[in-house]
Amino acid sequence: MEIKGINIPPVFSLLIWIGLWEVVGRMDLAFILPPFTAVISELTVLIVRPDFLAAAWMTFKAFAIGMFFAITGGVFLGFVMGTNKTANSILGMWVNILASAPLSSLVPVLMLLFGLGQLTVIIIVALFSIWIITLDTYAGVLHTQNSLKEMGRSFGASKWQLISKIVFWSALPEILAGIRLGLIRAVKGIVIGQLLLSVVALGRMFRTFSDNFQFTEFWALTLILFVFALLFSTLVGLLEKRVEYYAGTRT
Amino acid sequence: MNASPDSTNSAATALPGSSLEVSGFRVRLTGFQLRLISVIVFFTAWQIAGLIPISPAFPTFTATMASMFEMTFDGTMIAAYIETLKPLALGVGISATFGVAIGVSMGLYKGSRWLFEPIFVVLQASPVAALIPLITYAYGIGLTAKTIAVIILASPIIVLNTYKAVGNASPVLIQMCCSFQGTRLQQIWKVIIPNAAPVIFAGLRLGVAAGFIGVILAELLITPTGIGDIISYNRSIANYPHMYAAVLSIIVFSAVMVGLLEKAEVRYFRPEKKRGN
Amino acid sequence: MNQAVHLPLLDEATPADPTSNIVAVRGITKYYGTDVHALENINLDFPTGQMTTLLGPSGCGKTTLLKIVAGLLEATSGEVFVKGKPVTGPGPERAFVFQDFALLPWATVTRNVAFGLELTGAPKKEREDIARSFIDKVGLAGFEEKYPHELSGGMRQRVGLARALAVDADVLLMDEPFSAVDEQNRRKFQEDLLRLLSVENKTVLFVTHSIEEAVYVSDQIVLLSPRPGRIHSIIRPELDRSESPDDIRRDKIYLDTVEEIWGNIRKYLE
Numbered sequence: 070m071e072i073k074g075i076n077i078p079p080v081f082s083l084l085i086w087i088g089l090w091e092v093v094g095r096m097d098l099a100f101i102l103p104p105f106t107a108v109i110s111e112l113t114v115l116i117v118r119p120d121f122l123a124a125a126w127m128t129f130k131a132f133a134i135g136m137f138f139a140i141t142g143g144v145f146l147g148f149v150m151g152t153n154k155t156a157n158s159i160l161g162m163w164v165n166i167l168a169s170a171p172l173s174s175l176v177p178v179l180m181l182l183f184g185l186g187q188l189t190v191i192i193i194v195a196l197f198s199i200w201i202i203t204l205d206t207y208a209g210v211l212h213t214q215n216s217l218k219e220m221g222r223s224f225g226a227s228k229w230q231l232i233s234k235i236v237f238w239s240a241l242p243e244i245l246a247g248i249r250l251g252l253i254r255a256v257k258g259i260v261i262g263q264l265l266l267s268v269v270a271l272g273r274m275f276r277t278f279s280d281n282f283q284f285t286e287f288w289a290l291t292l293i294l295f296v297f298a299l300l301f302s303t304l305v306g307l308l309e310k311r312v313e314y315y316a317g318t319r320t
Numbered sequence: 321m322n323a324s325p326d327s328t329n330s331a332a333t334a335l336p337g338s339s340l341e342v343s344g345f346r347v348r349l350t351g352f353q354l355r356l357i358s359v360i361v362f363f364t365a366w367q368i369a370g371l372i373p374i375s376p377a378f379p380t381f382t383a384t385m386a387s388m389f390e391m392t393f394d395g396t397m398i399a400a401y402i403e404t405l406k407p408l409a410l411g412v413g414i415s416a417t418f419g420v421a422i423g424v425s426m427g428l429y430k431g432s433r434w435l436f437e438p439i440f441v442v443l444q445a446s447p448v449a450a451l452i453p454l455i456t457y458a459y460g461i462g463l464t465a466k467t468i469a470v471i472i473l474a475s476p477i478i479v480l481n482t483y484k485a486v487g488n489a490s491p492v493l494i495q496m497c498c499s500f501q502g503t504r505l506q507q508i509w510k511v512i513i514p515n516a517a518p519v520i521f522a523g524l525r526l527g528v529a530a531g532f533i534g535v536i537l538a539e540l541l542i543t544p545t546g547i548g549d550i551i552s553y554n555r556s557i558a559n560y561p562h563m564y565a566a567v568l569s570i571i572v573f574s575a576v577m578v579g580l581l582e583k584a585e586v587r588y589f590r591p592e593k594k595r596g597n
Numbered sequence: 598m599n600q601a602v603h604l605p606l607l608d609e610a611t612p613a614d615p616t617s618n619i620v621a622v623r624g625i626t627k628y629y630g631t632d633v634h635a636l637e638n639i640n641l642d643f644p645t646g647q648m649t650t651l652l653g654p655s656g657c658g659k660t661t662l663l664k665i666v667a668g669l670l671e672a673t674s675g676e677v678f679v680k681g682k683p684v685t686g687p688g689p690e691r692a693f694v695f696q697d698f699a700l701l702p703w704a705t706v707t708r709n710v711a712f713g714l715e716l717t718g719a720p721k722k723e724r725e726d727i728a729r730s731f732i733d734k735v736g737l738a739g740f741e742e743k744y745p746h747e748l749s750g751g752m753r754q755r756v757g758l759a760r761a762l763a764v765d766a767d768v769l770l771m772d773e774p775f776s777a778v779d780e781q782n783r784r785k786f787q788e789d790l791l792r793l794l795s796v797e798n799k800t801v802l803f804v805t806h807s808i809e810e811a812v813y814v815s816d817q818i819v820l821l822s823p824r825p826g827r828i829h830s831i832i833r834p835e836l837d838r839s840e841s842p843d844d845i846r847r848d849k850i851y852l853d854t855v856e857e858i859w860g861n862i863r864k865y866l867e
Contacts, residue, residue, distance in 0.1 A: 077434075079433070079434045079437050079438050080438050082434050082435045082436075082437075082438050082439070083438045083439060083442070085435065086439050100457075100458075101454045101457050101458050155354065158351035158354045158355065159354050159355060159357075159358045162355050162358070163358070165575075165579075166571070166575040169526075169529040169574070169575065169578045170529075170532075170571045170574055170575055171529075171532035171533045171535075171536045171570060171571065171574050172533070173533045173536045173537045173540065174536045174540075174547070174548070174551060174566075174567050174570045174571060175567060175571070176540070177540065177551050177552065177555050177563070177567070178563070178564065178567055181375070181377035181378075181555065181560070182375050182377060182378065253444075253445050256446075256447050257447045257449060259447075260447035260449050260450045261447070261449050261533070261537055264449065264450065264452070264453065264537075264541060265537075265540055265541065275450065275453060276453075279453045279454065279457075282457075284454070284457075287453075287454065290450075291450045291451060294446065294447055294450055295442065295446040295447070298445050298446045298447060299442060299445050299446065302445045
C-alpha cells in the first residue's frame with residue numbers, strides 16, 4: 070500500500086485492526102471486549118505479577134520438554150517412514166489420522182490417565198506437534214533427489230553416512246518447516262490443554278479471570294500468548310530462510 | 321520391495337506391497353493388509369492394557385466397543401452427533417463462504433492483501449482457542465457460541481490457503497490467457513480460480529479439521545452438549561467405557577471425514593494425481 | 598563461400614510495409630528495471646508467409662523480442678507493427694506457442710485446444726469441432742479426452758500448437774517450442790511442423806537456441822548478439838524444400854550455413 074509515494078509495509082495494517090478494537094471497546098458495544106489501551110496497561114501490570122511469572126515459567130518448561138520429545142520423535146519417525154517402505158505403509162495411516170484428528174477430545178482421557186499436572190501438559194504439547202513434524206520430515210526425506218543418493222553411494226558412502234551427510238541436509242528445509250508448524254500447533258495445544266485442565270499454570274489464570282469477569286486481564290493474557298506464538302514461529306521462520314536458498318534450487 | 325529373484329511373476333511384483341520376515345520365511349503383504357494388522361495389534365494391546373489394568377480409568381477395548389454399540393443403538397450417539405455436527409457444518413460453511421471470498425480478493429488485489437494478510441497470519445499462528453471461554457459470556461451456551469468457536473478456528477487457514485493459491489497462480493497460464501486476448505474476468509474465472517481450486521479445497525479440508533477441534537473444545541469447555549457432553553458427563557460419573565467410546569468415535573469419525581475430503585480433492589481437482597503417481 | 602544470402606541491416610527506421618512484411622519491428626529497445634539491458638535498437642522485417650528464426654546464445658533477448666511482438670511485454674522504446682498497425686497488446690492476428698506448453702492441467706486436450714476460441718465466446722459445439730480438426734492435423738486423433746499429464750512432452754506441445762492454429766491467426770509466435778521435447782520427437786515434430794505450415798500458410802516467428810533447428814526450419818534466420826541483444830546478421834539459407842528431410846540435412850548449403858553460424862556464435866562464447 071502506498072500513500073503519497075511512501076510505501077507502508079503490510080504489518081501496519083494491524084494498526085487499523087487495533088484501532089477498530091479500541092473504538093469498539095470504547096463504545097461498549099461488547100462488554101467482553103475492553104479497549105486495547107486498557108488491555109495494554111493491564112498487560113504491563115500482569116507481566117510482572119509473580120503468579121503470572123510462575124505460571125509462564127511452568128508453561129514454558131512444559132512447552133520446551135514437550136517440543137523436545139516431539140522434534141526428536143517426529144524427525145525419527147519421519148526418517149523411518151521415508152526410508153522403510155513397510156514402516157511407511159503401517160505408520161502412514163496412523164500419523165495421518167492423528168495429524169488431523171480433533172486431539173482436544175483426547176485431553177479428558179489424558180487427564181484421567183496422567184493426572185491434572187505438568188506431565189499431562191507435556192504429553193499434550195508433544196501429541197499436538199509430533200505428527201506434523203513427522204509428516205514434513207517424511208516429505209523431505211522422500212523428496213531427496215535420487216541422483217544425490219546415487220552420487221553418495223557411488224562414492225562408497227555407508228548407509229549411515231548417506232543419511233547423516235546427504236538425506237538429512239536435503240530434508241532440512243522441510244524438517245524446519247515441520248518444526249515451525251509443530252511449534253504453532255504446540256502453542257495451541259498447550260492453551261487448549263491448560264484451559265481444559267484449568268488447575269495448572271496459565272489455565273488456572275484464564276479460569277480465574279473469566280470466572281471473575283476480569284476481561285481486561287483475560288485479554289492481556291491472551292495477547293501475551295499471541296505475541297509468544299508469533300515470536301516462536303518467526304524465529305524458526307528465520308532459521309528456515311537461511312536454508313531455503315538451497316531448497317529453492319532443487320527441482 | 322524385496323521381490324525374490326525367482327518370482328518373476330509380474331502381477332506379484334507390481335503389487336504395492338512390502339515383505340515381512342516371519343520366522344525365517346518371507347510373506348508378501350499388501351499395504352492394506354499391513355495396516356489391517358497394525359489396527360488389530362493396536363486394539364489387542366489396548367485390550368491387554370485394559371485387562372491388567374494399567375489404570376482404574378482405562379477400560380478394555382471390548383468394554384469400550386460394547387458401550388459404543390449400546391450408545392449407537394439407544395440413539396444417544398446419533399443425537400449427540402447431530403448436536404455436534406450442526407455448529408460444525410454451519411461454522412465451516414460460513415468460514416468457507418467468507419474465507420474464500422476474502423482469500424480470493426487478497427490474491428487479486430494489493431489493497432486487500434495489505435489489509436488482511438497480517439491479521440490472518442497472526443490469527444493462524446496464535447492460540448485463538450484461548451478466546452473460547454469468552455464467547456459464552458457474549459453468546460451464551462447455545463448453537464451460536466459453538467458456531468463462533470468453529471469459525472474462529474477454521475477461518476484463518478481457509479483464508480490463507482485461498483490467498484496463497486490465488487496469489488501463486490501460474491504466470492505462464494496467465495500469460496497464455498493474455499495472448500489469446502482473455503479479459504481480466506475470463507482470466508480470473510477460467511484460469512486463476514480453477515488453477516487455485518485444489519489448494520483452496522485443501523484449505524477447506526484443514527478448516528474442517530480445525531473446526532472439529534473447535535467444536536469439541538467448545539463442548540468440553542462451555543456448552544455441555546453433543547459428543548463433548550458424552551465425554552465429560554461419563555467422565556464425571558466414572559463410566560469410562562462410555563467416555564472412551566465417545567472419544568474413539570469422534571476421532572475415527574473426523575479421520576474418515578477428512579480422508580473422504582482428501583479423496584474428493586484428488587478425484588475432482590487433481591486429475592494429474594488420480595492415476596499412478 | 599556459401600550460397601546463403603546476407604541481407605543489409607536495417608539501420609534507420611523505415612516505414613512498415615504491410616504487403617510483403619506482415620510484422621515490422623522498429624527501433625525496439627528493452628530494459629528490465631534500470632540495469633538489465635536486454636535489447637538495443639532492433640529493426641527487423643518478417644516477410645509474409647515465411648518462417649523467421651530468432652537465434653542467439655542464451656540471454657540475448659530473443660524470447661524478450663518475441664514477447665514484445667506478441668504484446669505480452671512492453672518495449673522501453675520503439676514500435677512493432679503487425680499488418681501495418683502498431684502493437685499495443687495481444688491481438689487476434691497473432692497466436693503464441695509457449696516453451697513450457699502452458700496447458701490447463703484441469704482441462705482435456707479438446708478443451709485446451711479450444712481455449713482460445715472459448716475466450717472469444719465461440720459456441721461450444723463450433724469450437725469443439727474446430728478443435729477436433731486441428732487435433733487431427735497435429736496427429737493427436739484419439740487423445741481428445743486425455744488430460745495433459747497423460748501425454749508426453751512432444752504430444753503436449755502438439756496440443757499447444759493446435760491451440761495456436763485453432764484461433765486462425767496469421768502470425769504464429771513460437772518460443773523455443775521444442776526445447777522441452779526429446780531429440781527424436783523433436784526431429785519428427787520439426788518435419789510435421791513444416792508440412793503443416795506449408796498447407797496452413799502462416800507467418801512464423803520462431804525462437805530457438807539450436808543452430809541445426811534454425812537452419813532446418815527457416816526461410817530467414819536473425820542472429821542476435823548477447824546482452825544487450827543487437828542484430829548480428831540476417832541469413833537466408835536457400836534450401837530446396839522439395840527435397841526429403843534426410844536429404845536436406847545432408848545438403849551442402851545446410852551444413853555450410855550451420856558451420857557459418859556456429860563460427861559467428863562461438864566468438865561470443867570465448
